[in-house]
Amino acid sequence: MTPRDERAVLEVTASSPTASGQQQQQQQQQQQGDTSTSNDDDDISRVYLIRHGDRFDYANPSWLVSARKNGVLVTDPPLSDLGHRQARETADYLALITKKRMDAAPSSTTGGEAVDSSPEGRDGDQWRRQDHNNHGVSKILVSPYLRVIQTACPTSAALNLPISIELGLSEAHATPGSVLPSPRDRFAYFPQIDTSYESLLHVEPTPGYKCRKTGQPCEAFAGRYTQRMGEFARRVEETYRGRTIVCFSHAASVALVAAFLKCTMRELKFAPCGVYELRRRGDGPWEMVTGGESNPHVTENAATTYPWGFGEKHFEEKKDGDTVPGDYFGSSEGIGLDYFVDE
DSSP, rough: OOOHHHHHHHHHOSGGGGGGGHHHHOOOOOOOOOOOOOOOOOOOOEHHHEEOOBBBBHOOHHHHHHHHHHHTTTTTBBBBBBHHHEEEEEEEHHHHHHHHHHHHSTEEETTTEEEESTTSOHHHHHHHHHHTTTTTEEEEOSSHHHHHHHHHHHHHHHOOBBBBGGGGOOOOOOSSSSOOOOHHHHTOOOOBBBBOOOOOOOOOTEEEEEEBTTTOOOTTHHHHHHHHHHHHHHHHHHHSOOOOEEEOGGGGGGHHHHHHHHSSSSSOOTTTOOEEEEEEETSSEEEEESSSSOOOTSSSOOSSSBOOOHHHOGGGOOOOOOOOOOSSBBBGGOOOOHHHHOO
């Protein structure tokens, strides 16, 4: 592991005003390796949320023309060479910090994960050995888009866990149905994919809305996407209580961070291969351990794929007199940057 990776574990990246009440505590936790453990009656849930790396189409604008010429889905570009390097560096960083969590955990838990030794569950010792091999991580959930799958592959190898394609983590303006290749189709090129996995959530098209790039029915952005992130957060809480999962998604999934933290989206941004680490003790509130608005664990960035966040415009709808839906949606239903605060 490089000295840069070691330093990244100690750097405080949760610097946004939305986490201001927790910053001093977070800094202490990071500097100490966050070795705190829960009480006997607590269980710790942990989510690592990671954005994909640098996009090939942003680095090579001519790709769009070639993609259309060859019948390729233009909303599903691969990673650039830089993006692949960022993905490998992120896997190294994640393997390092999850191992530190696991090594710091008491023997009765694995990396903060509750161990099920009941007769109904798997054998306790077997589960401990498996979690040890996986650095205490239970699942890797990945958006079905190519650039995200590619970003997740090095982490899949580092943690010895398969990739579970999760439709609930799909990109904004997602086009439901068979437009994207299925997990079985992807498996031919990505054998890390677990084709038996069933998504926690499916994306539904919004009547009257079509993707500008594909012309296919799509989910209205940003309102319906924001609501999807809220529902996805609830399902993660129910399904993975007391466990650690890694989620690979897109820049807009800062809405998922806000859904967990019940905070505004106004100051949240997501860097390429940024890593948000969120933690919850028992039924208590979620807290941000590290933020993903920067990515100090990678050695290089490009100006074309930059830290992104929501603005007011993403929820503004068509102007008076328009006869077709505009590019954005949400304001008519009270969905905006403070949606999860209002909840």
